[in-house]
Amino acid sequence: MSIATTTIQTILIMIFLISGVGKVSGLSMHVNNFKRLQLPQWFRVVTGTVQLIGAAGLAAGYFYPHWAMFAGIGLALTMAGAIWAHVRIKDDFKQTVAAIVLFCVTIAYLICLMGN
Numbered sequence: 001m002s003i004a005t006t007t008i009q010t011i012l013i014m015i016f017l018i019s020g021v022g023k024v025s026g027l028s029m030h031v032n033n034f035k036r037l038q039l040p041q042w043f044r045v046v047t048g049t050v051q052l053i054g055a056a057g058l059a060a061g062y063f064y065p066h067w068a069m070f071a072g073i074g075l076a077l078t079m080a081g082a083i084w085a086h087v088r089i090k091d092d093f094k095q096t097v098a099a100i101v102l103f104c105v106t107i108a109y110l111i112c113l114m115g116n
Helices: 003-025 028-036 041-060 065-088 093-115
Strands: none
Touching: 003 028, 003 041, 003 065, 003 093, 028 041, 041 065, 065 093
């Protein structure tokens, strides 16, 4: 695996760990965001759990590359769902950009993995 792929992988692990812990622990920012997105709070916990499992899969990918591929696909689908949730309530670009960037970076990571 290239240094660029490993760097992106490490950044994604950190981002999804932080985001997942915040969602599962009920950080007020995430609670309020799910209310604004008109999504139930149990779905916030599910989303956070998926992010934590995805981060663990990416970390396992250092040793078992196929785990990273599956985790990356799951996280990309999660971020596609996040984009859809923002579009569904007609959020502006400022509110949606984080989900778009994470989706794009995760897709770029998967492309890099396929190239190795």
